[in-house]
Structure formats: C-alpha cells, structure tokens
Amino acid sequence: MIRFDQVSKRYEGGHEALSRVSFELAQGEMAFLTGHSGAGKSTLLKLIMLMERPSQGQVLVHNQNLNRLSNSQIPHFRRQVGVVFQNHQLLFDRSVFDNVALPLQIAGYQPAEAARRVRAALDKVGLLNKEKQNPIVLSGGEQQRVGIARAVVNKPALLLADEPTGNLDPALSAEIMKLFRQFNDVGVSVLIASHDLGLIKRMGNRVLGLSKGQLVHDGVLQHATTTATA
Numbered sequence: 001m002i003r004f005d006q007v008s009k010r011y012e013g014g015h016e017a018l019s020r021v022s023f024e025l026a027q028g029e030m031a032f033l034t035g036h037s038g039a040g041k042s043t044l045l046k047l048i049m050l051m052e053r054p055s056q057g058q059v060l061v062h063n064q065n066l067n068r069l070s071n072s073q074i075p076h077f078r079r080q081v082g083v084v085f086q087n088h089q090l091l092f093d094r095s096v097f098d099n100v101a102l103p104l105q106i107a108g109y110q111p112a113e114a115a116r117r118v119r120a121a122l123d124k125v126g127l128l129n130k131e132k133q134n135p136i137v138l139s140g141g142e143q144q145r146v147g148i149a150r151a152v153v154n155k156p157a158l159l160l161a162d163e164p165t166g167n168l169d170p171a172l173s174a175e176i177m178k179l180f181r182q183f184n185d186v187g188v189s190v191l192i193a194s195h196d197l198g199l200i201k202r203m204g205n206r207v208l209g210l211s212k213g214q215l216v217h218d219g220v221l222q223h224a225t226t227t228a229t230a
C-alpha cells in the first residue's frame, strides 16, 4: 500500500527533516508513527499525500511511484487518501452535513448519491443526529468525528491522521482510536502520527519511530519498556 524507499527530505534552507527512511505498510495494515517534536512525522505524512516531494528516494502508494505523478494528477490521486488533522479544519459557516459532503462536491458526485454517502459516513462515526448542526456547537471529540467522517466519505483505501487526538482528553482519545480501528477492520489501511505513547502501547499496533528524521524503531511497543522513541 505504502512503500518508502531510502526517502530523504530537505526543506529549502533547512536541515534534513527525513533521512533515508525505508518501510512498507501493507494493504489493510494499521500502524502508528511516533517521535519527538520535529522528528519528521508530519513531513512523512505530507510526502504520502503529495503536499511535499522527496529530495531523494521514492514513495510508492498502491504501486504508483509518486515521483512520476505530475502536479495536475495530484487531485485525482488524493481521492484515494483520507486525511484527518489535529485541528480538524472544519468550516464553521456551514452544517455538519455540508462539511462532510465537501470532498464529494469537489469530486462531482450527484447530490442524491452524495447525501447517501454523507449519511453513511456520519452513521459510522455516530453523528447522524447532528447533521443539521453547525460544527461550532459540537464538543471537541464530536468535531474530530466530523473530520473523520469527511476523511472517509470518499471511501479511501488509505487513511492518514496527524495527531488526531492532540486536543482531546484520554477517554475521548481512546474513542477516536477505536473509530480508526473500526475502519481498519473493514480493510482500510491506517497510518496515524501521534506522540501519545501510552495510548499507542494500549492499541498494540505496529509503531514506526522517528528520531531526528531517521527511522529508529519498527515494531510493537511493549508496556513498561522504554525504547529509543519513548
């Protein structure tokens, strides 16, 4: 599903944010990406969604070498990838329904089909009864669930999340992670950047650990052990 082959990224005028990173995430796999602030987690995710390009090496998604995709092919490529952000980036001048419908409108879906899909996505995140509300009146956890519904409404094969529980308390964070697991259970590949090591350990998934741009850990984190990424 995702393959990084000796990938380095140097921002203009900056140091190397990623250095020779290689890993594979299989179709249907779920993994966490962790590491200190500035370790390169967001950069790695941005390379997968083509918000940035590598300075060296190659990134393959679905066997597609992203180096070979032109900028005009990026919007079509991104339809395969759902993205969830920490601050969920919802639009507060429209309803929950309209926020979730946005990717479908952009992709040119007919309104009836779009409405069917929006309601299916809201149902999956448990917010069907809030579709007419403005997201500003929802709790932080509910807003994040709207963000997740919007990310999955297109039925992407791959779901990426950048610190999706950064602003939530432990109970809500666990609920959000459960939701990601439910999408993974039905075959969606999931990669989540998070520095919440306690939560990551409890989830028991594979963990990719970055430190200063290098991949320093790849495997399940055990309870009560300290690793290079902890």
Ligand SMILES: Nc1ncnc2c1ncn2[C@@H]1O[C@H](COP(=O)(O)OP(=O)(O)OP(=O)(O)O)[C@@H](O)[C@H]1O
Binding pocket: 011, 012, 014, 016, 017, 035, 036, 037, 038, 039, 040, 041, 042, 043, 044
């Ligand atoms: N657009 C940019 N231009 C220059 N340097 C950047 C840019 N984006 C990130 N960097 C630098 O690259 C390094 C990795 O940043 P990145 O945002 O990927 O880390 P991160 O692990 O996601 O950190 P955080 O947990 O704080 O979000 C940092 O040193 C950062 O300052």
